[in-house]
Amino acid sequence: MKIAVVNWRDPWHPQAGGAETYAWELARRFARSGHEVCFVTARAPGQSGKDTVQDVRIVRMGGVFTVYPMVLCWLLARRGRFDVVLDCQNGIPFFTPWVVRRGTRVFCVMHHVHDRQFGVHMPGWLAAFGRFLEGPVARWSYRRHESVAVSPSTVQAMRERLGWRGTVHIVPNGVSVAQPGEVVRSPAPRLVCVGRLVAHKRVDLLLDAVESLRERWPELRVDVVGRGPEEPRLRARLPEGVTLHGYLSEEDKARLVGQAWLHVSASQGEGWGLSVLESAALGVPTVAYDVDGLRDAVRPGETGWLLPEGTDLAKGIAAALDELDHTYTVKCREWADRFSWDRSADRFTALMLGHDVEPGWEAR
Known part of the structure; x- marks a missing residue:
């Protein structure tokens, strides 16, 4: 097949996140299987307009907003070229x-419904326009096409909050982590938070919890890994015991996560929570709020803890530290082993070929 993967950014974009990982991991596997794949995306300063990586042709154009009309014009000029288009929704x-x-x-x-997040990142009028495009306009535009979501809670949000009526398949994220060699768990309590530093991730809630936690565990350390527009503001208010590492290589990130007792996500909602599974693969359970995506990625009582929205994060982390034992490590690894980018790519390929796919992970 001739496949176009259209995504807001590529994995090398300075603002890349989990959506870029998902799109790229599938794209390179489609190419490896012999399909002709073109990854169409925005162009960050310093990036080349064209490239080829692992047999995937990459075409970059436009910025945050201009990428949309430019990609449409590019596809219109090639409207008969592709058999399949993966149109990745990022807002x-x-x-x-x-x-x-x-x-x-x-x-x-x-990946996830953005309606509530538009108001966090945009002025009121632009947020309202974003919700209009994500809701009624998208619902009409894709009414004759199938959709793919990454988690059951995304499907539910599409149905309930966007009024989505068409067929929605689930193709979950895979998981892959670097092999950091022998990693020794920290002797003192250590927390890690991995993700893009943007407003809806609510890293502030974790920073606010540190002082209270260190009253009980004076040696407690917190590592924050990631980059994004919130980085300068967060760096200016780091409490004692917290290190903001910024970007780390996959090996260094895995080594740091592997030392942690807990991974913490205070996000107000995700499509899935790729960092949750990456942490689980290293035997580290997650404390998160019971919100879209994270309620699918975390299995309460086995691979982590889900806190009701509004719960004091410090109290939730303290309760998790008190309950934590080796069984969580074992269950985390077992849970992560159920996910594979190869299986996800195979599932998506079957959909592109028009084959029926059996209920899988979503029917667990």
Whole structure:
């Protein structure tokens, strides 16, 4: 097949996150299987307009907002070229059904519904416009096409908050972590938080919890890994015992996570929570809020703890530290072993070929 993967950013973009990992891990596996794959995305300063990596042709154009009309024009000029388009929604989709030929199979790939997050990142009028595009406009544009979500809670949010009516398949994230060699768990309590430093991740809640936690565990350390627009502000208010590492290589990140007692996510919602499974693969359970995506990635009482929204994070972490034992490490690794990028790519390939797929992970 000739496949176009259309995603807001590529994995080498300075603001890349889990959505970019998902799109790229699938794209390179499609290419490895012999399909012709073109990854169409935005162009960050310093990036080349064209590239080829692992047999995937990469085409970059436009910035945060201009990438949308530029990609549509690019596809319109090549409307008969592709058999399949993966239209990855990162707040709003690319609306590729408007420009491709009617026989092209388009899959709208949904990580999570952004309606509540638009107001966190945008002024009121722009947030309202974003919700209009994500809701009524997208619902109409993709009414004749199948969609793919990464978790059951994303499907539920699509149905309930966007009024999505068409077929929605689930193709979960895989998990892959670097092999850091022998890692020794920290002798003193150590927490880690991994993710993009953006407002809806609510890293402030973790920083606010540190002083209270260190009253009981004076040697407690917290490592924050990631980069993003919130980094300067967060760095300026780091409490004692917290280190903000910024970007780390996969090996260094795995080594740091492997030393932690707990991984913490205070996000207000995710499509899945890739860092949760990456931590689980290293035997580290997660404390998170019971929100979209994270309620799928964390198995309460086995691989972590889910806190009701509004719960004091310090109290939730303290309770987890008190309860933590080796069984969580074992269960975490068992849970992470159920996820594979190869299996996800195989599942998506079956959908692109028009095959029925059996209920899998989502029917656990």
